[in-house]
Amino acid sequence: xxxxxxxxxxxxxxFPESVPLTAEHLLTNRRIxxxxxxxxxxxxxxxxxxxxxxxxAELERRTLIAQAQTPVAxxxxxxxxxxxxxxxGKTTTTAALGNTLASxxxxxxxxxxxxxxxxxxxxxxxxxxxxxxRTLLAEAPHIVRYxxxxxxxxxxxxxxxxxxSDTDPAVSEAFDAEDxxxxxxxxxxxxxxxxxxxxxxxxxGAMGATLELADQIVLVTMxxxxxxxxxxxxxxxxxxHGHGHLVKNAIVVLNAVEPKxxxxxxxxxxxxxGRCRTVVRVPFDPHLKEGAEVDLARLRPTxxxxxxxxxxxxxxxxxxxxxxxx
Numbered sequence: 001x002x003x004x005x006x007x008x009x010x011x012x013x014x015f016p017e018s019v020p021l022t023a024e025h026l027l028t029n030r031r032i033x034x035x036x037x038x039x040x041x042x043x044x045x046x047x048x049x050x051x052x053x054x055x056x057a058e059l060e061r062r063t064l065i066a067q068a069q070t071p072v073a074x075x076x077x078x079x080x081x082x083x084x085x086x087x088x089g090k091t092t093t094t095a096a097l098g099n100t101l102a103s104x105x106x107x108x109x110x111x112x113x114x115x116x117x118x119x120x121x122x123x124x125x126x127x128x129x130x131x132x133x134r135t136l137l138a139e140a141p142h143i144v145r146y147x148x149x150x151x152x153x154x155x156x157x158x159x160x161x162x163x164x165s166d167t168d169p170a171v172s173e174a175f176d177a178e179d180x181x182x183x184x185x186x187x188x189x190x191x192x193x194x195x196x197x198x199x200x201x202x203x204x205g206a207m208g209a210t211l212e213l214a215d216q217i218v219l220v221t222m223x224x225x226x227x228x229x230x231x232x233x234x235x236x237x238x239x240x241h242g243h244g245h246l247v248k249n250a251i252v253v254l255n256a257v258e259p260k261x262x263x264x265x266x267x268x269x270x271x272x273x274g275r276c277r278t279v280v281r282v283p284f285d286p287h288l289k290e291g292a293e294v295d296l297a298r299l300r301p302t303x304x305x306x307x308x309x310x311x312x313x314x315x316x317x318x319x320x321x322x323x324x325x326x
Contacts, residue, residue, distance in 0.1 A: 061305075067312035068104045073321045076188045079314055080214040082198040082207075085230040088222040089255040093282070093310075094197040095124035095160070095294040097218065100304075100311040102160035103296060107192035108146075110153065113165040114180055114206045115199040122164025124294045128154040133165050136186070137179055146190040158296055161191075176205035184213050193318075202237055211238070216317045217246045218310070219276070220253045223261045228268055235275055250276040251313050256284040278313040282306045 032051070034040040039052045054062075081097070083090040094111050102109040113119035113133060122132075131152040136143070143149050153161040163183075165175065180196075187194045198210055211217075217238075221231035231252065238247050252272040254265060269279045285303040287295065296304060 061308070064308050064312040065104055068101060068308065068315040070315040070318040072107070072192045072318045074215075076191070077193050077318055078184065078213055078215045079193065079195045079218060080198055080210050080216075081195060081218045081220060082210075082234070083200060083220045083231070084202060084234045085221070085227055086200045087257070088220050088227055089253075089257055089282075089288070090200070090220045091119070091121050091124060091197050092288050092291075092294060093218065093220045093253055093255065094121060094195055095156075095162075096288075096296070096299075096307045097310055097314065098160040098162075098195045099156055099158040099294055099296050100307045101193060101195075101314070102156070103158040104311065105192075108161065108190065109159070109193045109195070110161040110163060110187060110191045111195040111197060112163040112183060112187065114175060114183075114196045114210055115165055118167060119165035119197065119199075120167065121162055121197045122154065122167060123292065125154050125156040125160065125162045126293055127164075131164075133163050133175065133179075133183060136163065137182060140182055140186055143186060149186070149190050156294075163187075175199075177207075177209035180206040180209040181213070184209070202234065211243055211246065214246060215320075216249050216251070216314065218251045218253060218314070220255055222255050222257045223263050223265055223268065225263065228263075228271075231272070247276060249317060251278045251280060251310065252276050253310065254279060254281045256282060257289075259284045280306060280310045280313060282310070 032054075033048075034043045034051065039054075042050055042052050079097075081090055081094040091113075098109055098111040111121060113121035115121075129152065133152075136149075136152040139148075139152075150161070153163050155161050184194065196210055196214070198207060201207070219231055219234060221227040235247050235250070238244070254268055254272075265281065269281065272279045283300070283302050283306060285300050287298040287300075288303070296307075299307070
């Protein structure tokens with residue numbers, strides 16, 4: 001007699017799931033309303049009943065935003081923005097990256113000016129206080145809560161806080177490694193992300209501590225032969241002095257400080273992509289050329305998109321648990 005065997009269907013075969021059972025898929029009031037273009041028009045003409053599928057560009061933007069919003073696993077993350085050569089847009093990059101992250105996240109983001117003498121980061125945001133990093137150092141023992149620290153910073157419309165340095169070289173004092181460690185340890189208590197605008201060069205007093213404490217670096221270079229050579233030399237120096245891990249995880253910003261250039265940007269990108277984690281191109285933007293406050297709303301869409309890619313690239317490292325004993 002032939003034995004008849006029957007197979008028992010698995011739970012997946014009994015209840016095939018073609019759509020994820022999430023609030024975003026099941027609740028009609030959770031569907032994302034189009035913000036512009038033809039998708040917005042169709043949505044409005046249909047009385048909100050028809051929501052066309054997102055384009056590839058829109059899906060990419062949502063992915064980038066999600067990466068920029070990555071929670072900081074270690075509780076505090078330090079980004080050092082640096083360059084060997086002046087005039088490449090390092091301070092502007094610091095402000096734009098900070099504004100982009102602060103505008104997308106719910107936690108606190110601060111940018112600090114660690115130039116050894118005169119710094120210009122404070123110019124990139126509307127000033128709310130005459131306090132500087134030097135006055136914060138003098139009052140450090142008395143700062144015991146966030147409100148105390150906030151008294152020393154200015155905040156942009158995007159919620160980025162900036163701790164400025166003295167802009168008058170006649171009254172400024174040198175900012176050294178011990179000063180930076182004191183400020184960094186204080187900032188860690190009240191902010192999730194600290195972006196440091198480093199001084200130009202590699203050998204000034206604060207740079208050793210900045211690199212020692214950094215979780216990642218953003219290396220800024222202009223799209224020019226001398227700028228690219230300086231950036232490559234910076235990577236060589238960092239590797240030779242025990243910071244190879246920062247080089248491997250670095251983000252290189254190719255900053256177009258002029259409207260036109262005859263430099264092969266594709267070749268530059270390939271060179272740095274072979275040495276670092278990510279390369280981001282930032283196009284020329286008239287608003288940034290002004291050298292004043294950085295207002296994301298005044299940037300060209302392509303420039304805002306470039307800084308979003310930079311913020312997303314930085315955010316990809318936020319999930320890594322760093323050794324906070326440094």
